[in-house]
Amino acid sequence: MRRKPQQARSQARVEQILDVAEKLFQDIGYEAATTRAIAAHAEVSVGSLYQFFPDKEAILKALAVRYMQTQYQRFLDLHTAQSITLPLSSYVDRMIDVFDQFYTDYPGSRAIFEQLLDTITWSAIEKIDDFDYQVVTELARFFHSRQSSLPIAKCEHIALVITKTITELLWLSLSRDQEFRQELVAETKLMILSYLKQYLDEENNG
Amino acid sequence: MRRKPQQARSQARVEQILDVAEKLFQDIGYEAATTRAIAAHAEVSVGSLYQFFPDKEAILKALAVRYMQTQYQRFLDLHTAQSITLPLSSYVDRMIDVFDQFYTDYPGSRAIFEQLLDTITWSAIEKIDDFDYQVVTELARFFHSRQSSLPIAKCEHIALVITKTITELLWLSLSRDQEFRQELVAETKLMILSYLKQYLDEENNG
DNA sequence: ATACAATGTGAACAGTGTTCGCGTTTTCAA
């Protein structure tokens, strides 16, 4: 955000721009949605648009961050103190359901993430894989709690592998029909579970 | 390719353009490498460039296809008749090594694939995931040969899951140092193996 | 009412991918 809007009027404008941009990105795509078009639909001049966003990419990023914060919060909510005692299979079930459910609850997020992957240069992702990093760290801490004999460094590797795999496979599932998607979610669960069993034994469940 | 070059002279020009474009894409990136710059470095006019390639994207695609053909061939070579009798763990080892080795042998491919992911619109990939599809189909046939009790449809799901996972994790490994990369390759092998064991039993090895 | 800061504007700028009319070179039958 180039300039923090100080008056109520301009705050509303930022929201207006974001809403219009999201709709346009989803309808005609990031490239086709020119800054002129976004400004016009938001009943704002290009100049005003650039007063709040340093460039076009920033608009897309802002939209993506909004979704990622929600996704991250849901993930955090799963990792309560009591979830450590959950059977491994139940835990894997719930964790993957969190991601699956997110895409169901926010179908619009798919298009935004898609455009983001298409557009953003791999090097300049900063804030975006900050979220990935936070998820990985949180997951690693959780694994270490379940199995303290496992070095934290190893836990981080495992967490990274799992995060990337789940993200990729659930992402893939979104491009198929409902039936295929459920099948893919089930396979993902099986894969993650059988992998985790190699490291986390299940002495703490029936 | 807009027009197939019919004279030897223009054939050489196409090669020249591809070589120059690859170097430019790797050095300064796809976006920064303007068609003017590519033409200039190849000592060719923009007009000539557009005589062979319908648009800028086609140049990148042509480069990517070149690498993918190599990768696919290596993958095919692994699946000989005798490899069906290989212990599952040895097979997984070799298969993942194929992908790992490819990136080692063709370090330039990384930049090209990266630019491709950044650039190409998700919908217009046609030829690109033709390769993915071929790998999945081949893999599914192989699994079905090993374990004919497993329905071919199920084999395809498993193959898809595995292909996507390996691609993603090895891709991730490329962005880290050598030590981390080896660690990640090892984790990938463990994950794929423990997953496959759920479906393919090992009655045919010691 | 006045001064000043915050905000809004859109023509203008610098750059892009792509086209197309026209000059040049190669081919090949007469």
Next chain:
DNA sequence: TTGAAAACGCGAACACTGTTCACATTGTAT
């Protein structure tokens, strides 16, 4: 060898993009 027809090569010109900036308008506080 000759002469047209086809293939090839060229780069100024076109249409469009993201972005800026000098200026006009609005809001705030004295």
